[in-house]
Amino acid sequence: MVYAPMTTVYLDNAATTPLAEPVREALAPFLGEEFGNPSSRHALGVRAAEALTRARTQVARALGGQASEVAFTSGGTEANNMAVLGAARARKKQGAQILLGATEHPSVRAAGEALSAEGFEVQTIPLDETGNLDLQVAEALLTPETVVVAQMLVNNEVGTIYPVAKLARLARKYSPQVHMHTDAVQGLGKLALDLDQLGVDSCSVSAHKVHGLKGTGALVTRPGTRLQPLIFGGGQQGGVRPGTENVVGAVAFGAAAQMADDRCEQTYEHAAGLRAQLDNGLKTLSGISLLEAGTERMPSICSLLVPGAPAEVWQHHLEARGVFVSVGSACQSNDSSVSPALLALGLDAERARRVLRLSFSALTTSEEVQIALDALESLAPELEDLS
Amino acid sequence: MPSAQPSPTELGEPDLILVRYGELALKKGNRGEFEKALVRNLRQALASTTKAEVDRQHGRILIRPERRCEKAAKRAAEVFGVKTVSPAWTVASDTEAITAQAAKLLESALAARGQSEPVSFRVRVRRANKAFPLNSSELERHVAERILPGPDTVRVQLVNPEMTLGIEVRDRNTFLFLDRIEGNGGLPVGTLGRALCLLSGGIDSPVASWLAMKRGLHMGYVSFHSAPYIGEGFRRKVREVVRNLGRWQYKAPLFTVPFADIQVAIRDQTPERYRTVLYRRMMQRIAERLATAENCGALVTGECLGQVASQTLENLTCIEAATSLPVLRPVLTYDKEEIIQIARRIGTFDISIQPEPDCCTVFQPNRPVIRGRVKDCLAAEAQMDVEGLMQRALDGTEMELLDHEGGA
Numbered sequence: 001m002v003y004a005p006m007t008t009v010y011l012d013n014a015a016t017t018p019l020a021e022p023v024r025e026a027l028a029p030f031l032g033e034e035f036g037n038p039s040s041r042h043a044l045g046v047r048a049a050e051a052l053t054r055a056r057t058q059v060a061r062a063l064g065g066q067a068s069e070v071a072f073t074s075g076g077t078e079a080n081n082m083a084v085l086g087a088a089r090a091r092k093k094q095g096a097q098i099l100l101g102a103t104e105h106p107s108v109r110a111a112g113e114a115l116s117a118e119g120f121e122v123q124t125i126p127l128d129e130t131g132n133l134d135l136q137v138a139e140a141l142l143t144p145e146t147v148v149v150a151q152m153l154v155n156n157e158v159g160t161i162y163p164v165a166k167l168a169r170l171a172r173k174y175s176p177q178v179h180m181h182t183d184a185v186q187g188l189g190k191l192a193l194d195l196d197q198l199g200v201d202s203c204s205v206s207a208h209k210v211h212g213l214k215g216t217g218a219l220v221t222r223p224g225t226r227l228q229p230l231i232f233g234g235g236q237q238g239g240v241r242p243g244t245e246n247v248v249g250a251v252a253f254g255a256a257a258q259m260a261d262d263r264c265e266q267t268y269e270h271a272a273g274l275r276a277q278l279d280n281g282l283k284t285l286s287g288i289s290l291l292e293a294g295t296e297r298m299p300s301i302c303s304l305l306v307p308g309a310p311a312e313v314w315q316h317h318l319e320a321r322g323v324f325v326s327v328g329s330a331c332q333s334n335d336s337s338v339s340p341a342l343l344a345l346g347l348d349a350e351r352a353r354r355v356l357r358l359s360f361s362a363l364t365t366s367e368e369v370q371i372a373l374d375a376l377e378s379l380a381p382e383l384e385d386l387s
Numbered sequence: 388m389p390s391a392q393p394s395p396t397e398l399g400e401p402d403l404i405l406v407r408y409g410e411l412a413l414k415k416g417n418r419g420e421f422e423k424a425l426v427r428n429l430r431q432a433l434a435s436t437t438k439a440e441v442d443r444q445h446g447r448i449l450i451r452p453e454r455r456c457e458k459a460a461k462r463a464a465e466v467f468g469v470k471t472v473s474p475a476w477t478v479a480s481d482t483e484a485i486t487a488q489a490a491k492l493l494e495s496a497l498a499a500r501g502q503s504e505p506v507s508f509r510v511r512v513r514r515a516n517k518a519f520p521l522n523s524s525e526l527e528r529h530v531a532e533r534i535l536p537g538p539d540t541v542r543v544q545l546v547n548p549e550m551t552l553g554i555e556v557r558d559r560n561t562f563l564f565l566d567r568i569e570g571n572g573g574l575p576v577g578t579l580g581r582a583l584c585l586l587s588g589g590i591d592s593p594v595a596s597w598l599a600m601k602r603g604l605h606m607g608y609v610s611f612h613s614a615p616y617i618g619e620g621f622r623r624k625v626r627e628v629v630r631n632l633g634r635w636q637y638k639a640p641l642f643t644v645p646f647a648d649i650q651v652a653i654r655d656q657t658p659e660r661y662r663t664v665l666y667r668r669m670m671q672r673i674a675e676r677l678a679t680a681e682n683c684g685a686l687v688t689g690e691c692l693g694q695v696a697s698q699t700l701e702n703l704t705c706i707e708a709a710t711s712l713p714v715l716r717p718v719l720t721y722d723k724e725e726i727i728q729i730a731r732r733i734g735t736f737d738i739s740i741q742p743e744p745d746c747c748t749v750f751q752p753n754r755p756v757i758r759g760r761v762k763d764c765l766a767a768e769a770q771m772d773v774e775g776l777m778q779r780a781l782d783g784t785e786m787e788l789l790d791h792e793g794g795a
Contacts, residue, residue: 309749313616320615386749 009323009368013209014156014186014301014359019252020211026255027213030248038245039236048247055254062261063184063203063220064194071219071241072250076185077107078230079204079219080150082241084111086227087179087202088120088148094177095145098122099138101152101162103341105183108150125151125167127344131293133162135170142174149178153198154186157328157341157357159301160294161191168199179225185209185217189260189362190268190300201225205257207249211361212256216249260362267362271300274360274369278302281373287384288376291355293345300360303328308384311356314376317383321375328355398495401456401474404463405555405562406448409470409572417578422448424575425468431637435792436462445515445557460568467601467635468578469570473553475562480516482529485561489552490534496550496565497540507544508535514556526554571601576636579603582715583678584687585670586610586625586641588745591689591718593628593735594726598717599687600635607681608639609674611646616747624743626789631734633791642677645783646670649776650750657767660756664702665767666746668709672773673780675710685713691726692719701758708761 010018030051036044038052056067073079088098098120100112112122125138133151142149149171153164168180180200184193189210195203202225207216219241221227233242260267276299282288287307306314311327318325328342338352347355358372408425426441426448433439436459439452452459460474476492478484489510500506510531512523521529530552535541555562582604584596596606610625622643629641646669653665674686690706692698707714718726730736 309616309747312618313747313749316615316618319618 007322007371009371011358011360011364011368011372012324012326013361013364014357015326016208016214017211017361018363019213020256020259020363022259023211023213023252023255027248027252030251034247036247038247039234051251052245052247055250058254058258059205059218060220062188062193062257063205064196065220066223068238069221069223069225071221071237072245072253073217073219073241074215074246075208075217076105076183076204076206077217078241079206079217080105080107080181080183081111082219082227082230083179083181083202083204083221084108084148084150085114085230086240087181087225088115089118089228090226091147091177091179095143095147095175096120097143097145097147099125099141099146099149099171101125101133101150102127102344103155103157103160103339104150104152105156105185108152108183112150120147125149127294127341129346130295131158131160131345132295133167135163135166138167139170139174142171144175146171146175146178148181150181150183152183152186153191153193154184154298154301155293155341156186156301157339157355158291158293158303158345159186159298161187161296161298162294163296165197165199172199186298186301188257189264190271190298192264193261195220195222202227207253207256210256210260211363212253213249216246216253218253263362268299270362271298271360271364274364274366275299275302277366277369278358278373281370282376285373285377285380287380291345293341302358302360304356304358305351306354306356306383307380309386310353312353313386314356314379314383317379318372318375321371321378323372323375325372326357326359328352328357398476398491401460401476401564402451403475403477403562404450404452404456404460405473405475405564406450406463407470407472407570408448408468421468421575421578424578425466428466428468428575428577428637429463432462432466432634433459434637447555464568464570465634466575467571467573467603468575470572471567471570473564473567475553475555475564477560477562480519480556480559480561482521482526485526485554485556485563486530486533488563489530489554492552492563492565493534493536493541497536505538505540505542506550507548508541508550508552509543509545509548510552510554512554512556516556516558518558519556526556530554573601574603576600576603577605580685581605581607581681581683582685582687583607583609583674583681583683585674585689586628587689588621588624588739588743589689590730590736590739591691591694591726592687593632593689593739594721594729594733595687595689595715595717596632597635597729597733597735599715600632604685604687606632606636606639606687607642607678607683609642609644609670609677611644611670611673611745613647613650613745613747613750614645616647616650616749617744620743621745624738624741626787627738628735629789630791631738633789634734638788638790640681641787641789643785643787644670644673644677644780646780649780650746652771652776654750656770658763659752660754661759661763661767662750662752663697663755664705664759664764666750667706668764668768669773669777669780671706671710671714672777673784675712676777676781677784678712683712685715686710687715687717689718690716691721691723694723697755697757699757699759701760702756705759705761705764708764 036048038049056070060067116122128134171178181202182200183204185206188205202221208214236242291303342352437452437455464472478488510527512526514523553564586592
């Protein structure tokens with residue numbers, strides 16, 4: 001091995017999280033004897049259908065919704081596509097304007113580009129210089145022709161929590177028929193989510209960000225929401241998202257969502273403690289600073305600005321010490337590939353290459369944060385003067 | 388007009404692949420060895436397509452695939468040393484059986500061609516069975532007279548016809564074929580010895596390796612990994628390149644040399660402008676040690692004259708002076724576009740452009756030397772512990788055997 005760390009300190013939980021043990025136990029029967037197709041009319045199928053309904057109820061509950069409003073998808077990307085494309089296409093006759101947040105996930109931005117090619121006018125709600133959503137500009141952009149507004153709840157790079165509920169109220173004021181969508185992938189399990197309180201018509205969530213399996217997500221919608229489906233088939237999931245359901249993934253997601261929701265306040269507080277510990281530790285480390293973007297911030301997502309060598313070099317040096325983190329922007333990327341979230345914060349390509357992200361989960365310990373701090377401290381003399 | 392046409396029935400899949408090899412036939416002295424290597428390489432290449440029997444017979448290699456004959460034929464055509472291949476049908480060596488099968492083949496080819504101008508056509512017989520009652524030209528005429536449908540569809544033309552029906556008569560069996568798939572040519576991998584290729588993360592070195600394999604060299608690979616300045620993604624990319632090149636050489640060793648300490652030493656202890664040249668001199672030294680241990684008689688690099696400002700004759704001289712092995716540079720005189728064209732054809736281009744840099748920006752000099760001098764290299768290296776650095780790098784080197792299927 002080129003590097004062989006003794007321990008693994010995993011601080012990249014915004015990318016994905018490890019499968020939780022209770023989730024593994026919940027899904028185990030569905031890798032074995034419970035292999036039925038939920039559409040089958042025999043006992044095996046009926047048991048699978050029941051498991052699916054239970055999973056749906058668990059996910060719905062985490063979002064304050066009803067089981068009938070949960071459509072399982074292949075992940076957050078598909079859920080975002082389903083909402084943005086599906087809502088816009090179903091409202092073609094009402095209007096042609098789409099508003100998207102400045103820092104949306106590529107699955108929302110790319111859906112916007114597809115709609116733009118179909119004749120929709122796609123506009124961006126900018127951030128102000130402090131990293132907050134610029135609601136004044138949003139208000140100016142909204143018209144009765146606005147058919148879809150999509151705004152993420154928690155920024156995946158810098159952790160800003162955006163005022164989705166406020167934006168939703170504004171949107172409805174100007175366009176009563178608007179479909180309000182939020183990507184809450186980074187919010188599930190840390191914030192108490194409620195579709196009504198958020199004021200949204202649809203919300204995307206993903207299982208593997210809350211200790212479930214990759215390949216499963218869900219779009220939760222309010223009753224009566226009109227979405228044009230993206231795929232067509234045998235009518236499963238009310239025809240919104242047909243295809244034989246991924247029972248294993250759904251069961252795992254149900255268990256994971258319930259666990260995440262039950263503990264969301266503790267998880268948030270736990271992350272806040274870890275962030276404070278990180279912040280304190282960094283105070284004695286000259287040159288490394290915590291990026292503070294926006295008024296409300298998710299403490300589980302911490303972006304650091306590192307000196308000297310690019311963040312990618314810090315990342316691999318941390319990795320050699322067993323600490324896994326991610327970077328805001330790769331070494332060889334150019335201006336155009338700098339994420340809009342970092343650009344919106346006034347970072348140019350050069351500074352974006354210095355952004356290192358540490359992200360926590362409910363399983364992250366204070367010892368692990370200390371190991372990361374120690375590693376940063378020991379690396380600083382070697383890396384801070386490189387360029 | 389033909390007097391009697393055998394009634395054509397459905398033409399099935401070909402059951403045999405006829406492999407012709409070019410240059411090999413010229414190598415009188417070690418022809419047997421070359422043929423054996425080609426058979427071995429064909430067997431390995433076909434393993435990923437189908438089970439198959441591969442045998443030598445009368446200056447041809449015959450492949451009998453269990454299934455997927457057309458795919459297997461295309462795969463066989465990729466193997467270095469193969470000139471052309473033909474999917475073929477086997478019948479008994481009997482004039483009537485041959486004629487009947489020839490009629491079916493022609494009919495099916497004309498049906499596939501659809502309505503159009505008459506096609507120029509000939510029958511060409513190769514007779515290994517001298518006891519066969521008709522000689523080659525008699526058999527050609529015999530078959531043609533009986534299968535030709537008429538001048539509206541088919542016109543006989545002995546020189547450069549559009550369609551040639553080939554017939555090879557052996558003792559018991561006869562093979563019939565219409566298509567000839569052009570092979571890659573070259574010489575069977577392994578027949579010209581072994582060489583070690585220095586793989587960077589770029590487009591050029593995989594192409595250089597492919598061209599070296601094409602001339603019969605068996606390749607090993609060495610890559611230099613600057614962990615922890617760059618990530619594991621680079622190693623994944625290099626493995627993917629080596630596995631892809633395994634289409635032409637089923638299995639290959641990959642050596643990964645830890646290189647960060649050497650880069651740090653060069654960065655801290657030598658003149659900045661010479662860094663790149665000095666990195667490469669260290670790479671060649673380490674490669675030479677590995678090559679010698681692996682019985683490799685040469686190094687292969689993707690160096691290309693003038694492709695970047697520092698790829699000058701002077702700098703190549705500085706780099707080559709660090710090794711006593713011959714350094715083969717198959718793409719030295721190629722234009723970038725020519726290299727890219729081959730890279731696309733052999734499937735390495737898309738891997739090479741993955742954004743996994745081979746060298747960290749913190750080691751790159753601002754203004755690399757353009758006309759380096761060997762004596763300056765030697766003076767710079769006198770400031771460092773070349774032997775110690777090299778030994779530590781070799782001690783940390785890992786070897787893995789990679790095959791085309793994705794196994795380790």
